[in-house]
Amino acid sequence: MRLRRFSTVRARLLALLVLIAVPIACASAFAAYATYRAAIVAIEAAQARAADDFAVRTRVWYRGMSRALLAFGTTASERGLDTPGCRDAGVKAMERAGGYRAFFLRQADGRLCSGTLDPDLTTEALGGLVTQLAGRPAVGMWNGANLGRMRYDQVTAGGRRYLAILASDLPGANGGLQQALLLVAPELLENVFDLGEDGQVQNVALIGRDAGVIASRGDNREPSWLPLTERMPAKHVRWSAPNRAGVDSVFAARMVAEPDFYIVASFDERPAEAARLQFIVLLLAPLLTLGLLCLVCMRAIDKHCLRWLRGIETAARSRTANNRVRATVADGMPSDIRSVAEAFNGMVEEQEVRQRRLQTALDDNRFLVRELHHRVKNSLQVVQSYIGLSKRDHRDEARLALADAECRVHVLSAAYRFTLADGEMQPVRVDLFLDDVVTMISNLIRSRDQWVTSRIETAATLSVDRIIPLGFLVADVASRALRGTPGVRIVIDVLDVDEAAIEVGLAVDRDIQHSAPPRLFAGLLTQIEAVQTQEPQGRSLGRWRIGHGS
Numbered sequence: 001m002r003l004r005r006f007s008t009v010r011a012r013l014l015a016l017l018v019l020i021a022v023p024i025a026c027a028s029a030f031a032a033y034a035t036y037r038a039a040i041v042a043i044e045a046a047q048a049r050a051a052d053d054f055a056v057r058t059r060v061w062y063r064g065m066s067r068a069l070l071a072f073g074t075t076a077s078e079r080g081l082d083t084p085g086c087r088d089a090g091v092k093a094m095e096r097a098g099g100y101r102a103f104f105l106r107q108a109d110g111r112l113c114s115g116t117l118d119p120d121l122t123t124e125a126l127g128g129l130v131t132q133l134a135g136r137p138a139v140g141m142w143n144g145a146n147l148g149r150m151r152y153d154q155v156t157a158g159g160r161r162y163l164a165i166l167a168s169d170l171p172g173a174n175g176g177l178q179q180a181l182l183l184v185a186p187e188l189l190e191n192v193f194d195l196g197e198d199g200q201v202q203n204v205a206l207i208g209r210d211a212g213v214i215a216s217r218g219d220n221r222e223p224s225w226l227p228l229t230e231r232m233p234a235k236h237v238r239w240s241a242p243n244r245a246g247v248d249s250v251f252a253a254r255m256v257a258e259p260d261f262y263i264v265a266s267f268d269e270r271p272a273e274a275a276r277l278q279f280i281v282l283l284l285a286p287l288l289t290l291g292l293l294c295l296v297c298m299r300a301i302d303k304h305c306l307r308w309l310r311g312i313e314t315a316a317r318s319r320t321a322n323n324r325v326r327a328t329v330a331d332g333m334p335s336d337i338r339s340v341a342e343a344f345n346g347m348v349e350e351q352e353v354r355q356r357r358l359q360t361a362l363d364d365n366r367f368l369v370r371e372l373h374h375r376v377k378n379s380l381q382v383v384q385s386y387i388g389l390s391k392r393d394h395r396d397e398a399r400l401a402l403a404d405a406e407c408r409v410h411v412l413s414a415a416y417r418f419t420l421a422d423g424e425m426q427p428v429r430v431d432l433f434l435d436d437v438v439t440m441i442s443n444l445i446r447s448r449d450q451w452v453t454s455r456i457e458t459a460a461t462l463s464v465d466r467i468i469p470l471g472f473l474v475a476d477v478a479s480r481a482l483r484g485t486p487g488v489r490i491v492i493d494v495l496d497v498d499e500a501a502i503e504v505g506l507a508v509d510r511d512i513q514h515s516a517p518p519r520l521f522a523g524l525l526t527q528i529e530a531v532q533t534q535e536p537q538g539r540s541l542g543r544w545r546i547g548h549g550s
Contacts, residue, residue, distance in 0.1 A: 013301055014294065021290040028286035036279035043271050047252055048238065054204050055254035055263045057192045062257070065165050065182060066147050073105050073167070073180035081105055081113035090115035099188035101162055104130055104181040120158025121183070129155050130181050133166040139257035152261060154214045155183070163189055163214065189215040202268050209260035225266050227251050308337045312344055366424075373420050380413040403444045404479050410440045411471035419464040427461035430470075430494060430502065430548075437471045438492055441478050449487040452478060456494040460502050460548040469527040470504070470546070476521065477506050477541050485512045490541070497545060503533065505543035514541070 072093065076086050086105075094100035094117055102116035104126040114123045138149045148170040155164045162183040170177055193204050193215065203225045205216035216223055224245040238252045243266065250272075254263045308328075315327040326348060327341040387406040414436045418428040438454040446452050462470065478490055489509040497503050514536040525532065525544070534543035 014298065017294055017297055021294065025287055025290055029283055032279050032282035032286075035282060036275055039275035039278065040272065043275065044238065047250070047265075047267050048236070050267075051236065051238075051252035051254045051263060051265045054193065054265060055256050058189070058206055058256045058261075058263060061189055061192050062152055062165070063147075065184065066150055066167060069103070069165055069167055069180050069182040070147060070170065072103070073170075073177045076105055076113055077107060077177040081107055081111045086113040087115045091117065099185050100182065101185055102126060102181075102183040104179075105177060106130070106179040107176060108178045116183075118158060118160065120160070125157055126181060126183075129157065129164065129183075130166060130179055133164055133181070134168060134179070137260070138168075139261055152214075152257060153208060154186070154212075157183075161186055186215050190217065193217040202266050204263065204265040206256065207262055207264050214261075225249065226264060304334060305337065308333050308341070312337075312341055315344070315348075369425075370420070373416060373425075377413060377416045377420065380409055380416065383409050400445075400483065404475075407440055407444045407475050407479070408472060410444070411437060411475060412468060414440070415464050415468045415471065419467075425464065427463055428467045430458055430460050430462060430467070431456040433467055433471065434474065434492065434494060437474055441475060441482075445475075445479050445482050447482070447486070450482055451489040452482070452492070453490070454492040454494070456492070458494050458496045458502050460496065462546075462548055466528050466546075469524040470530075473521070473524045473528065473530075473544070474504070474506070476518070476524070480515050480517075481506070481508060481512065481541055484515060485510075488512065501545055501547045503543060503545050504530075505534070506541035508539050508541060511538050 072090065076090065079086065090103050090113070094103070094115065101118055102121045103114060104123070105113040106127075112123065112127075114126050116122075116126070132155070133151050133153055136151055136153065139152050147167065149168040151164075151166040151168075153164045153166075155162050163186055165182045165184070167180040168178070170180070189206070203217055203223060205223065205226065206214040208214050213223065213226075225243050227241045227249075228244055236252070236254045238250070240248060240250050243249045250267045250269065252265050252267070256262055308330075312327045315325045318325045326345045329338060329341050329345070333341065387402055387409060390402060414433060415428060418433055418436075419425055434456055435454060438452055442452045474492060478492070481488060481490055485508065491507050491509075493503075493505045493507070495503050495505075528544075528546055530544040530546045532542060533545050534540055536542045
């Protein structure tokens with residue numbers, strides 16, 4: 001940024017302050033955004049880890065239940081399912097373990113062994129549940145474990161809900177154990193979903209496509225926090241959507257067992273809201289600080305600098321011939337501005353003395369200049385009169401030469417007469433001056449059968465230094481045409497080309513033989529600052545464009 005582009009001290013100081021503040025503001029905004037993005041990424045990563053953690057917990061729990069079922073089933077099959085001790089051993093094991101409610105074992109030869117802690121679960125009811133679960137798709141296993149064909153689900157029997165684990169087509173059975181069913185109380189799995197006190201997870205549930213909510217944190221009924229549309233993730237997914245209560249929430253889903261077992265978790269929005277609030281604070285605090293700094297600096301600049309400078313400016317602008325105002329010098333002024341004010345006051349006093357002396361000298365010079373120009377004008381009139389008297393004693397070429405000289409002296413005399421018309425040097429109007437020159441050409445140079453007329457349509461003015469060579473140019477061109485062509489008629493045109501230029505042209509009423517201009521003609525054009533727009537040819541004696549700047 002170039003400070004010279006700003007015209008005032010306040011603008012330059014503020015521009016310098018902005019030049020410093022903008023990078024700081026940009027850096028602060030970038031730091032705030034980077035902090036916000038880091039916090040959001042950390043929150044999303046924590047949420048993803050939480051969903052993964054619940055998926056791993058569920059897999060470990062189901063794998064442990066499956067291994068326990070297979071171990072008990074294999075042991076019972078080897079001892080004989082139809083023995084009286086099979087049921088008793090299974091019931092004692094379930095009572096000791098806690099949470100296990102019933103089991104059902106079937107060998108390939110049809111022998112059965114079942115046990116239950118709930119009186120409503122009979123062997124026939126358990127057999128019906130086995131048939132029901134066997135008709136549903138099996139779930140996939142993890143890490144390549146070969147535990148046979150497994151089905152995890154929930155069932156309802158006797159008005160109570162159970163988690164069911166069915167193992168079929170067991171590896172290495174060889175005609176032994178064919179099917180094994182284990183029913184577990186849902187509370188046993190829901191203990192896995194202990195979220196702690198400080199976790200971001202608000203709710204978590206194990207979902208089955210056909211079974212619905214299998215286990216969840218807290219209430220076993222259909223929770224209202226679940227998303228409106230249950231979705232089956234390919235592997236894992238995180239999204240925002242309204243829940244069944246119509247409130248926007250953030251959800252994450254993880255596959256537990258293919259094809260239809262997955263974890264759904266909803267998360268607390270307070271950490272994200274806290275991150276957004278932190279971002280707003282980190283973004284606005286530096287910006288507000290910089291804005292306040294700019295405001296304070298503007299106030300300080302105005303109070304301690306510009307106020308005194310404006311006083312000096314007022315004093316400088318309010319000085320008149322009869323009222324010499326001094327800049328204010330006060331005790332509260334900064335020392336450097338006080339020094340400027342005192343120097344200004346001293347300069348005003350010196351200027352007053354010098355101005356009085358200059359005014360006196362100027363009055364004397366004006367009188368002398370007016371007297372000088374008056375004498376020059378009188379001298380030119382005397383020279384013109386002397387040439388006119390001498391012309392009477394000559395004939396032919398000598399008379400014509402004296403007439404040309406008299407005409408040129410008249411150009412000088414007319415120029416000084418017009419420029420000193422009001423007693424002071426001033427620009428000369430082109431139309432009045434050239435009308436006078438044309439009249440003098442008609443009176444001094446033309447013969448009886450020749451005519452010189454003008455058509456001047458301009459109100460432009462030129463200084464005396466340019467109007468004199470313009471008169472010489474017109475007189476020279478007209479004189480050469482009148483000398484060389486008897487009976488010719490010359491028309492002098494002066495027209496406005498635009499607001500800053502005029503065009504001067506001379507034309508005759510017939511084609512004539514054009515003579516070469518004298519060597520001084522180029523010097524005249526240079527003094528006038530004229531540009532020739534048309535060469536002399538045919539009836540045209542030439543045209544010139546002259547800028548006047550008025």
